[in-house]
Amino acid sequence: MVPVxxxxxxxxxxxxxxxxxxxxxxxxxxxxxxxxxxxxxxxxVKASHFFRFSQGGVSGAVIVAESHISLHTWPEVGYAAIxxxxxxxxxxxxxxxxxxxxxxxxxxxxxxVRRGIPEDDGTFTHTILTWEEKRDRNK
Amino acid sequence: MVPVxxxxxxxxxxxxxxxxxxxxxxxxxxxxxxxxxxxxxxxxVKASHFFRFSQGGVSGAVIVAESHISLHTWPEVGYAAIxxxxxxxxxxxxxxxxxxxxxxxxxxxxxxVRRGIPEDDGTFTHTILTWEEKRDRNK
Numbered sequence: 001m002v003p004v005x006x007x008x009x010x011x012x013x014x015x016x017x018x019x020x021x022x023x024x025x026x027x028x029x030x031x032x033x034x035x036x037x038x039x040x041x042x043x044x045v046k047a048s049h050f051f052r053f054s055q056g057g058v059s060g061a062v063i064v065a066e067s068h069i070s071l072h073t074w075p076e077v078g079y080a081a082i083x084x085x086x087x088x089x090x091x092x093x094x095x096x097x098x099x100x101x102x103x104x105x106x107x108x109x110x111x112x113v114r115r116g117i118p119e120d121d122g123t124f125t126h127t128i129l130t131w132e133e134k135r136d137r138n139k
Numbered sequence: 140m141v142p143v144x145x146x147x148x149x150x151x152x153x154x155x156x157x158x159x160x161x162x163x164x165x166x167x168x169x170x171x172x173x174x175x176x177x178x179x180x181x182x183x184v185k186a187s188h189f190f191r192f193s194q195g196g197v198s199g200a201v202i203v204a205e206s207h208i209s210l211h212t213w214p215e216v217g218y219a220a221i222x223x224x225x226x227x228x229x230x231x232x233x234x235x236x237x238x239x240x241x242x243x244x245x246x247x248x249x250x251x252v253r254r255g256i257p258e259d260d261g262t263f264t265h266t267i268l269t270w271e272e273k274r275d276r277n278k
Contacts (some may be wrong), residue, residue, distance in 0.1 A: 013252060018261070051185060061202055063199055067209075068198075070202075081146075081148065083224070087211070109264045115152070116213075123246045125154060126152065130267070
């Protein structure tokens, strides 16, 4: 029998504010930052795709072996919506921290969703913990 | 001045159980289902990438102009972790419904996250509503 791989994973849902308008307008910089975030967090990159809208926002994702990290930005208001979802032995909080540093976020509203929690009846659930974070790295 | 595009979006976080082991093991079928889900929900596909792990699970995402839809599966226990995140004039709940039907899910634990809600101080927040759903489509 094939051993069951653990279904549990951690998914950070992040609303980042006060971000660098220049950086979050640039799909090439964002792709570099996201690939490096995957490396820092011990994830394996399988594919990535980022593009810029005519309005200036950047959208895209890195698919990693351990799940995905994605972003959608509104540079005109310094806002980036970020997801980091991983399973296995990676360090998703390191990826979140790295990304928030590099995009110069001053504030983040974060929910940590523990996904794929097995229930006794064969279904799966998730739990959610939310917090706010002031960041002082982009003086 | 460029008009600010609305930052608000809807993100469904779904733990689907009782899914068809055959379908959620097949990256080609999943990619077809996800592209069609994007169409049904009035989204514009920009890129997609799905792959199969050696253990049998499928992982990947469709990047749509309106944000992204992604999935990670554990066929051996009938479990799929699904995200549908969209902004603008699309119908994300239609995508969720379509996907759950096509993968034969019997049960779903769903959180609906309203993202990118502007606060008075220039930051952004999200709100979360969670429910459970029994599905009767895959008799």
